[in-house]
Amino acid sequence: MNKELMFALSNADAVACRESEVRSIMHEELDNIADAVEYDKLGSIMFKSAGTEENPVRILFTGHMDEAGFMVRYISDIGMVHVIGVGGPRKNSVESQIVRIKTRSGEKVRGVLFAKHDADGTPTDMYIDFGCEKAEEVRELGIEIGDWGTFAAECELKPVGDILLGKAFDDRAGVYVVTEAMKRLANTPHAAELWFVGSSSEEVGCRGAQTAAAHLDADIVIPVDIANPPEFDRGWNNSRKNGHGPMIVHYDRMHVPNEKLLHFIVDTAEKSNIPFQRDxxxxxxxxxxxxxxxxxxxxxxxxxxPLRYCHGSWSVMRGADLDAAVDLVCALATSIDRATYEELKSFE
Structure with a gap:
């Protein structure tokens, strides 16, 4: 695992359409090996690795850059800063947490997040206490309505088990995987035209990969994302166990994969001895x-x-699962050519 890259991605702050910090990291890592760099109009960034075939199939591997966070909606006369969630912060993570608001000047101001809750425990009013006593003091800090922020956790690595703790693993894990995969493949010939993408605004409607796929006219789109398990279940009902490899997703409420592609990915993982889970x-x-x-x-x-505590102030995952996901992306990237694609998409 590239510890430095994962730390940088986790510690960067980026909610939907405010992803410049993550975009800059990807650009720094990949610009010198990319055959082209392109952007869509939402801010997704796309790096090309040219294929060897004359008419290559175009494959898009994407991780979304945005995380769950907050936006300032009101500054009260007594200096409390009321915020809304952007992208669905975990509701049991919005009490007594350190967060940071990024001002228009780029300065980050730390405060303590609290919330009022309804009878079901759902937050009804989130607010940040910066220690101010009036609105003027808040504005002297540079904070204004519309400014955005994130949890303020800083990534760390445990000395055993390759265990990572940090914020924004949804989906800096995916950004890490596509970034490392492109770097690994830099000197490896592959038939397909590969695009490694940091997509914008997934947490507010799965937007950036759609616009990126349209921009590139991709043939195949493979997002790398995360999923949250039941924390205490290690049995059959948990197909997202930390340390057991990446999940190959067979179904969700928005998408049922092409059956041939799904089988191809499973077969590729098995042939490559990459651990995986069916989810x-x-x-x-x-x-x-x-x-x-x-x-x-x-x-x-x-x-x-796989990780635990998705959208929370802290999440937990294992570096071995990141490495296995990189292995799987690389195996797929070097296994699909035009003939394979034509067979996968055929319904005859």
Whole structure:
């Protein structure tokens, strides 16, 4: 695992359409090995690795850059800063947490997040206490309505088990995987034209992969995302166990993968001795749900990285699962050519 890259991605702050910090990291890592760099109009960034075939199939591997966070909606006369959630912060993570608001000047101001709750425990009013006593003091800090923020956790690595703790693993794990995969493949010939993408605004409607797929006219779209398990279940009902490899997602409420592509990915993982888990989402969805509907349809499925406490102030995952996900992306990237694609998409 590239510890430095994962730390940088986790510690960066980026909610939907405010993803410049993550975009800059990807650009720094990949610009010198990319055959082209392109952007869509939402801010998704796309790096090309040219294929060797004359008419190559175009494959898009994507991780979304945005995380669950907050936006300032009101500054009260007594100096409390009321916020809304952007992308669905975990409701049991919005009490007594350190967060940071990024001002228009780029300065980050730390405060303590609290919330009022209804009878079911759902937050009804989230607010940040910066220690101010009036609105003027808040504005002297540079904070204004519309400014955004995130949890303020800083990534760390445990000395045993390759265990990572940090924020924004949804979906900096996916961004890490596509970034490391492109770097690994830099000197490896491959038939397909590969695009490694940091997509914008997944947490507010699965938007960026859709626009990126349209921009590139991709043939195959494979988002790398995460999924959250039941924390205390290590049995059959948990197909997202930390340390057991990435998930190959067979179903979610927004997308049912092409059957041939799904079998191809499973077979590729098995032939490559890459550990994996078969997963189904009872609810929720990913960028595949919108991207596969572009044009007359795209082949798509999702590779997931298991972690615990998705959208929380802290999450827990294992570096070995990141490494295995990189292995799987690389194996797929070097296994699909035009003839394979034509067979996968055929219904005759």
């Amino acid at each position: 189904l989402f009872k609810g929720g969805g990913t960028d595949a749900g919108t991207a596969h509907l572009v044009g007359d349809g795209k082949l798509a499925t999702v590779i997931g990285v």
